[in-house]
Amino acid sequence: MGSYVGVFGMGVMGQSLALNIASKGYSVSVFNRHGEATKKFMENRVQGHEDRMKLVSDSYDLKSFCDSLETPRKIILMVKAGPVVDAVTDELLPYLESGDIVIDAGNSYYKDTKRRMDYYAEKGINFFGMGVSGGEKGALVGPSIMPSGDKNLYDTYLAKLLTDISAHTADGSPCCDYIGPEGSGQYVKMVHNGIEYGDIQNIDEAYWIMKQLLGMSNAEMADVFESWNNGRLNSFLVEITYKILREKDPETGDDLIDHILDEAAQKGTGMWTAIDGLEMHMPIPTMAEAVFARNLSAIKGQRVEASKVFSEKPAAHIEDKQAFLADLEQAVYANKIIAYAQGFQLLSAASDEHNWDLKLGDIALLWREGCIIRAGFLDRIKSAYSEGKKVVNLILTDEFREEIRAAIPAYRRVVAKAIECGLYIPTMVASLQYFDGYTSEKLEANMCQAQRDWFGAHTFHRDDRPHDESFHHTWEKLD
Numbered sequence: 001m002g003s004y005v006g007v008f009g010m011g012v013m014g015q016s017l018a019l020n021i022a023s024k025g026y027s028v029s030v031f032n033r034h035g036e037a038t039k040k041f042m043e044n045r046v047q048g049h050e051d052r053m054k055l056v057s058d059s060y061d062l063k064s065f066c067d068s069l070e071t072p073r074k075i076i077l078m079v080k081a082g083p084v085v086d087a088v089t090d091e092l093l094p095y096l097e098s099g100d101i102v103i104d105a106g107n108s109y110y111k112d113t114k115r116r117m118d119y120y121a122e123k124g125i126n127f128f129g130m131g132v133s134g135g136e137k138g139a140l141v142g143p144s145i146m147p148s149g150d151k152n153l154y155d156t157y158l159a160k161l162l163t164d165i166s167a168h169t170a171d172g173s174p175c176c177d178y179i180g181p182e183g184s185g186q187y188v189k190m191v192h193n194g195i196e197y198g199d200i201q202n203i204d205e206a207y208w209i210m211k212q213l214l215g216m217s218n219a220e221m222a223d224v225f226e227s228w229n230n231g232r233l234n235s236f237l238v239e240i241t242y243k244i245l246r247e248k249d250p251e252t253g254d255d256l257i258d259h260i261l262d263e264a265a266q267k268g269t270g271m272w273t274a275i276d277g278l279e280m281h282m283p284i285p286t287m288a289e290a291v292f293a294r295n296l297s298a299i300k301g302q303r304v305e306a307s308k309v310f311s312e313k314p315a316a317h318i319e320d321k322q323a324f325l326a327d328l329e330q331a332v333y334a335n336k337i338i339a340y341a342q343g344f345q346l347l348s349a350a351s352d353e354h355n356w357d358l359k360l361g362d363i364a365l366l367w368r369e370g371c372i373i374r375a376g377f378l379d380r381i382k383s384a385y386s387e388g389k390k391v392v393n394l395i396l397t398d399e400f401r402e403e404i405r406a407a408i409p410a411y412r413r414v415v416a417k418a419i420e421c422g423l424y425i426p427t428m429v430a431s432l433q434y435f436d437g438y439t440s441e442k443l444e445a446n447m448c449q450a451q452r453d454w455f456g457a458h459t460f461h462r463d464d465r466p467h468d469e470s471f472h473h474t475w476e477k478l479d
């Protein structure tokens with residue numbers, strides 16, 4: 001009898017996922033473009049674990065790999081996102097039969113997933129897109145899984161396997177659920193990553209404020225982040241932050257963080273989220289600023305030169321450090337709520353745009369464990385969606401409204417002080433400004449409309465006429 005499932009790609013994630021699958025009692029065949037990686041995997045991570053050994057089979061050519069699988073074949077691709085996914089699926093085609101299932105579990109662009117579903121369906125292959133989050137460890141012990149594609153096939157062939165290998169919440173609920181058709185699974189994973197960028201940048205700005213404005217040591221900052229992690233900011237990302245601040249460099253014995261270059265990298269999912277927000281005309285400035293923050297950090301050479309030209313930064317003077325730290329906790333929390341509010345508004349807009357019928361409260365629960373943004377806070381978002389009213393924006397819900405109201409004065413004090421001292425805190429500013437714009441009955445956009453109408457006859461609506469009527473004013477006489 002053939003293996004239950006195949007994993008194509010023995011990189012960081014593929015290895016962990018294959019071991020996770022075997023540890024749940026499923027037989028799994030593994031394959032990698034370069035057989036060396038498969039050999040190393042078998043030698044280093046499978047041998048010596050007799051229980052796993054029995055269930056993992058290695059293949060070194062595509063025909064043997066496909067022949068080793070029970071039918072209909074279920075093949076999980078864990079390869080580099082982009083054209084590689086098309087290339088490896090095309091390479092598999094000669095060895096597949098009608099009805100086989102190929103699941104792309106990488107961080108693929110959701111529009112590519114839809115295109116692939118349509119293209120491979122014509123060849124009789126059922127293509128699925130599946131967001132997976134949790135990094136190397138999550139993939140090994142239980143990631144958050146966001147699958148999309150044909151619902152009936154999912155229920156028949158994939159649901160049990162994927163829920164078995166996913167993370168589970170304390171009450172035993174799996175962090176895996178069918179998301180919807182097309183590339184909706186990878187879309188939800190993309191927005192997860194956009195929120196991840198916002199969460200990371202929010203924490204990093206808090207670190208920077210403590211370091212630059214309060215002059216705190218790494219050890220002192222670690223204690224603050226640890227105390228936050230015991231409160232409402234409890235999350236995987238805050239937890240790793242305080243642990244990072246306590247990590248020593250094996251080479252020098254110094255705090256490792258102080259030797260890490262301040263140039264952030266990225267693989268593209270945060271940028272796609274920002275682009276999608278722009279394309280959907282959705283205001284998601286916090287996530288966009290988190291991407292720009294990485295871009296700005298990466299032009300280090302220019303920053304070094306510019307810092308010599310504009311070297312003056314006003315000195316910080318904070319009288320009551322403990323009070324300021326309490327304000328900072330409020331600022332980080334408010335920034336977080338507002339960023340998630342933007343992310344869920346984007347999901348909601350995408351769901352309407354593509355007719356995906358996304359269950360936003362359930363998505364919050366999928367992210368409760370296993371993924372990079374996992375946090376107790378996500379239960380609160382689920383609750384907000386369970387209030388029985390349509391959620392227009394999370395900041396308006398009973399769950400978050402009063403907390404936001406209470407946090408805003410402290411949030412303003414922190415941002416004002418940081419700006420006064422010349423600190424770069426883009427997501428803190430972006431979320432506060434989003435809040436101020438979103439909660440303003442009137443904005444300056446009447447002037448924008450007048451200007452557009454002046455130079456381009458773009459028309460405007462009037463406050464004393466029905467909204468479906470457009471007006472153009474003759475601002476100047478043209479000869």
Ligand SMILES: NC(=O)C1=CN([C@@H]2O[C@H](COP(=O)(O)OP(=O)(O)OC[C@H]3O[C@@H](n4cnc5c(N)ncnc54)[C@H](OP(=O)(O)O)[C@@H]3O)[C@@H](O)[C@H]2O)C=CC1
Nearest residue numbers: 009010011012013014033034078079080081106107132135
């Ligand atoms: N790392 C993470 O934390 C997470 C990653 N992901 C996503 O999972 C996917 C895999 O990531 P990860 O395991 O980290 O990446 P790795 O770089 O560790 O592995 C990449 C895999 O892709 C294969 N590959 C690359 N190019 C080709 C090609 N032209 N033909 C065939 N195979 C190829 C590699 O094979 P070879 O060894 O032969 O080069 C290798 O197996 C990506 O889409 C990533 O975005 C998702 C969630 C978390």
Ligand SMILES: O=C(CO)[C@H](O)[C@H](O)COP(=O)(O)O
Nearest residue numbers: 133134135266267268269372
């Ligand atoms: O998907 C992930 C976690 O959810 C990956 O870790 C992803 O690579 C992170 O994105 P980036 O490299 O752009 O920071």
